[in-house]
Amino acid sequence: MGGEASTARIVVGVDGSEASIEALRQAQSLAVPLGAQIEAVAYWEFPQVYGGYVAMGIDDFEEGAGQVLKESLEKAFGPGLPDNVVSRVVRGQARESLIEASREADMIVLGRRGHGGFGGLLLGSVSSACVAHAHCPVLVVHAPEKK
Template sequence: MASEVNDRTVPPIGEETCDGRVSRFGVDGTGIATDEYNTALTFDEDARLPLRPRTTRIVVGLDGSKASITALRKAIALATGSHAAVQGVVAWQNPNVYGGYNFTDWSPQADALRIMDDTMEEAFDGPPPDWFTPLVRQGNPAELLIEQSRGAEMLVVGSRGHGGFAGLLLGSVSTACAEHAHCPVLVMHDEDPA
């Protein structure tokens, strides 16, 4: 094995990883080719590259159901492969009020925030990464998801949420999204692997 470096050098190769570590190629990690052209991959823990900005976005509809958690996990997997940002969307609506009286102290907005927090905790096993953006907004779930699908790479939704009837293949929200979204729509069933 030759220990001398020949006069042909490979330009330094640095490839970012998901956590920004720099991978370097070459026997000693310098990117210099040797006579044997051995390729060893090393990680320089101190070197950092700026991460590529996530310029594309995957939108995922969340309601706390098993199907929506499966949808979020699938969106995370897709985003990892495509280097896209993920936007989780929870919609909430005011309940019908009779005679101007609200009979409970229940807050649909607080419930929606709890759903977002619980879903993020379950999907990420802790705080979400910086490429995840939660959106909790008042409105019709289908209309909000269709609105958020503008400019998105993909919309991922569960097949049926908490309001779905057993035996239905698709719920009303996933059907409306599949028919009217401004991007491709992936409908996940809760038994689908993420």
Template sequence: MNGKLVPTAIVVGVDGSQPSIAALQEAVRLSTRLGTPVRALVCWTIPTSYQLPYSVGTFDFKGAAQGILDTAIEAAFGMDWPENLTTGLKMGPPRQSLIEASKEASLLVLGRRGFGGFTGLLMGSVSSACVSHAHCPVLIVHAPKPGQDHA
């Protein structure tokens, strides 16, 4: 490898929410400055038995996850996707999947919905787990407030 270090990717957890779109935009901004690739990752699962009424039939869970990913990237960048951006789908719960992905990342970037009060104590379990257990630094990005530009 000629003694050169290969930049490790910045991994971004994407779920289609506004905070995850903001996290994707921030990861690409950072990657441009750092010269690293970005990998946008959507985690998906097949519903458990108590969720079965919603999954009866031939619903394509993996295809739905790909749709979430494509829509989020288009929302973040329009049709001009960054050249250093790759995408991936990971079957498994988001907490474990993102922690596992962090083993090969230089940075894990996640969005946080920012619910306040009691609801805020119940939400954000994925970001909290990743902050506590990731194998690389974690950046939590808050979604911009209405009327506020994230740029």
């Protein structure tokens, strides 16, 4: 992973789902022995515009994505981030943004399915697109089974 002079970079897509929280944990289990940095990223977009109007009652999408990211990191790692983890919130579609991020990453780690609507799919649309089009290896992680 990565060159001798640079630290390996693992990008983790976070949407608040149990699978994305497990993706954070699995990325960390790989990052520690490799000396890699984890970049946990939550993506957000404005809703579709209908007839010139943005959906009413929805204020700060970026703040909401930031809150989801913060809560996911706390669930994955407890209070306080590990030293090798950085987080950021990015405006853009997750699928396209992760594929673009894969150009500079050494690995992408994603949950098998996020909060999308088609529960019968083997992979979610974001993870499927990344597996097919990313420029680096992609690890797809299952959510832990509920007991």
